Amino acid sequence: MFPFAQSVSTRYPVLSVYLNKGPALGAQLTDVLKPIKELELDHAQEMSLRADIEKISDLRLERETAPAIGIFSCDGEGWFHMERLHRSVPDFATTGRRPYLRPVRTLPRNTRTKVAVVESRSASLWLMEAGQIHRVDDIVVDETVKKNYGGWQGYSERKAHARSDELVHRHYRETAEELLALHQRQPFNYIIVGGHKTDTREFVESLHPYLRNLVAGEFVIDPHTITATGVLEKAAALEAAAERERREEIVKSIMDAEGSTRKAALGIPDLVDATNLKAVQSLVIVTGSPRVPGAICDECTWMSMAGGECQGCGAEMRLVSDVVDEVIEAVLRDRGVVEGIGPDTVLDDYGAGGLLRFAVT
Ligand SMILES: [Zn+2]
Incomplete structure (x- = not known):
């Protein structure tokens, strides 16, 4: 990350600017650059800095979709970098010998969470990232094999039940396999499971321990009336709680080491x-x-x-x-x-x- 981090200039100021996406980016930029323009510099440094500011002003920042951006520029040395950030940061500008990267290096991690809304015959898989959610897959159990079990065996309650259980298990297994495949393609931090309570419980229990370790919680929702907003609201709360817990564990490990x-x-x-x-x-x-x-x-x-x-x-x-x-x-x-x-x-x-x-x- 940030191969330009060690781009040092001992001759020219390196300008670093952070801007949060807002309704008036131009005004934000003017504000944030005010103290920069008051720096005492020699002529060559001033020309370099002025060119940096011009380049930044010429960016079509209002078109940016990222929550915030970081810009690192040193015209005197001939380089210019822009980074899109996954979260907002306070507006800030500074000059130094190299890019000021603390705001971008210390953003809380960007979590990817897979949400599975399950019931006994179908499941929908969602991906939650950067405060947004979208539906990525629907899995519906294939019941065409039912002929193999058939009523001709005598319609006993027990048989019907066994067949039904088998289908449910197969469905959960397939959903879990799909989750694992998705995880291997692009890992996620958490799995959150929604649905009727008995279904989510059973689904989580059917997961391979490797995936079960990623489960950050279960929530109750009616799979037939779900909306993206509804899923997002419930899953985001569980994810936030899991992140809080993780934070506390990290800090505890430092405190424990300090004490021992x-x-x-x-x-x-x-x-x-x-x-x-x-x-x-x-x-x-x-x-x-x-x-x-x-x-x-x-x-x-x-x-x-x-x-x-x-x-x-x-x-x-x-x-x-x-x-x-x-x-x-x-x-x-x-x-x-x-x-x-x-x-x-x-x-x-x-x-x-x-x-x-x-x-x-
Ligand atoms: Zn020294």
Whole structure:
């Protein structure tokens, strides 16, 4: 992701702009660029920045369908990138030596959820993604084999029941196979099952353990009167609850490590220290947590909260408006993973946390 992340310019400002899709993108852009236009720059830098702004103004942003976009431009170095984001972010613009990628690196993950509305003879499969849902497949049980079971055996209640059960099971099996095939083609994060209570229960129980592990919940709905909105409403609530639970588990793993092996860091100052030692294995940032000023050494990439002389090499450090962005890029460079998570966990108090490869305190 973002091969241009390490496109550095020491000569020209690199402009990064985030815009949320709104009714007045032109006005939003003007607002967000105001502080940028007041920067003190030399002539060549000013010409580069002016060209960046012109290019962005010339985009037909109102045609964009994505919830938000990020634009990264450095005319002086001759490059320009635009990214479509799957969620909205606050409007923001900044300049630096490289693209400011924190907002896009820390978006909560985009979930893909498969919704199966089942009953004993049919099922509809839906895909829910980015707040939208659409019906992708309908499965109807093929009853033509019933001749093989036939009434000639004597219409016993028991036989009829057995045949009916067999059909239901076959139908559930086929639906599950279809789900598995879809998952293998393009994986989804969750399965949510709707229908009458006894049907959803039975269907979930018939799933292979591998798929059953993905089940985030069941909801009651009448398969004969379903609408996309109805399915979306119920499934989205279950998905949100599952994501909340996942968030809490992630945070708990950090808190547990902090309390036991000390292989964890909480808060930006500790994460800066751990990142300097290349200790951060997985970094978790609360999406939208405040920017934290700090400093970085351009000679050896050492970071600090305050600046001054670099502890790594003695060079003078450069102040940055958000050291979190530097931490993120450093962790990724060191083959760690970075994830943004939503609010309402104890991590809110720290803004960020991480699991470490080794204890640093
Ligand atoms: Zn240094």
